[in-house]
Amino acid sequence: MKVGLMGGTFDPIHMGHLLAAESARDTHDLDEVWFMPSHIPPHKHEAGATGEQRLDMTHAAVDSHPQFSVLDLEIKRGGVSYTINTIRELQQMYPEIRFYFIIGADMVNYLPKWEEIEELAQRLEFIGVERPGYKLQLQTLPDYLQDRVHLAEMPEMDVSSTSIRERAAEGRSIRYLVPDRVYEYIIGSGIYAIQQG
Numbered sequence: 438m439k440v441g442l443m444g445g446t447f448d449p450i451h452m453g454h455l456l457a458a459e460s461a462r463d464t465h466d467l468d469e470v471w472f473m474p475s476h477i478p479p480h481k482h483e484a485g486a487t488g489e490q491r492l493d494m495t496h497a498a499v500d501s502h503p504q505f506s507v508l509d510l511e512i513k514r515g516g517v518s519y520t521i522n523t524i525r526e527l528q529q530m531y532p533e534i535r536f537y538f539i540i541g542a543d544m545v546n547y548l549p550k551w552e553e554i555e556e557l558a559q560r561l562e563f564i565g566v567e568r569p570g571y572k573l574q575l576q577t578l579p580d581y582l583q584d585r586v587h588l589a590e591m592p593e594m595d596v597s598s599t600s601i602r603e604r605a606a607e608g609r610s611i612r613y614l615v616p617d618r619v620y621e622y623i624i625g626s627g628i629y630a631i632q633q634g
Contacts, residue, residue: 441470441537441564442527444511444520446598447491449623450498451615453596457566460591461539462504465564470539472499473508475518485602486628488512497618521553524560536561537587542573545586549579558585566591605629 443458450472458470474491486494492509499505510526511518524536538561540548545565548554563586565573575583601611606629612620623629 438469438534439465439467439537440531440534441465441467441539442523442561443470443472443539444475444518444523445473447472447474447495448486448598449491449601449615449619449628450495451596451598451601451619452613453594455498455502455616456591456594457541458505458539459502460566461537461564461589464589465537465587467504467537469504469506471506471508473511473523475511476515477517490622490626490628494615494619494622497622498616500618519552521551521557521560524557528560537564538562539564539566541565542567542588545573545575545578548582548586555581558582561585562587564589568593602629 441458441461443454445454447454458472461467462470472495474488474495476488489512492507492512495507499507511523514522520538524538527534527536540563542565545563548563551557558581565586565588567573567588567590573588575586578586596614601614604611604614605623611623615623
């Protein structure tokens with residue numbers, strides 16, 4: 438069984454995340470994609486929404502897709518969410534699964550800086566999701582990574598969680614940037630102080 442892991446703060450989860458996951462699933466014949474909201478990611482700010490709210494939004498976004506599901510592993514573990522700790526735990530729980538970690542193409546060049554990356558590269562493979570016009574030069578990666586990174590192309594979509602939070606803070610609409618059920622959750626909970634519109 439081949440499972441893609443989609444990590445991230447998901448603050449909030451948006452259409453770009455879902456499109457990247459679906460592109461990776463489709464291109465590499467993944468059986469499932471598991472979304473894992475991080476507690477505190479190593480490279481980002483602490484989230485604006487709580488862990489529970491981000492889990493709720495992720496469930497709302499993916500529950501209608503039969504091959505998508507949500508893991509609360511990193512939220513429950515707490516602390517900084519290093520992928521190496523997560524994959525060690527998952528491989529103990531599911532030794533029969535072949536894991537792939539799905540990342541944006543812009544993150545591929547940062548892989549050598551990831552915590553214990555050489556061990557991580559032995560344990561799983563990576564799928565770098567490219568946007569049109571953005572080409573990765575895999576040959577610039579260290580030898581131990583070059584054959585562990587595969588590519589998947591997705592349609593152009595220029596949306597980020599940061600831009601969504603900024604729009605919300607300015608009182609601008611975020612409708613259609615996030616799935617309908619996530620939009621309803623954000624409006625209902627008032628997480629980002631957005632007015633309905």
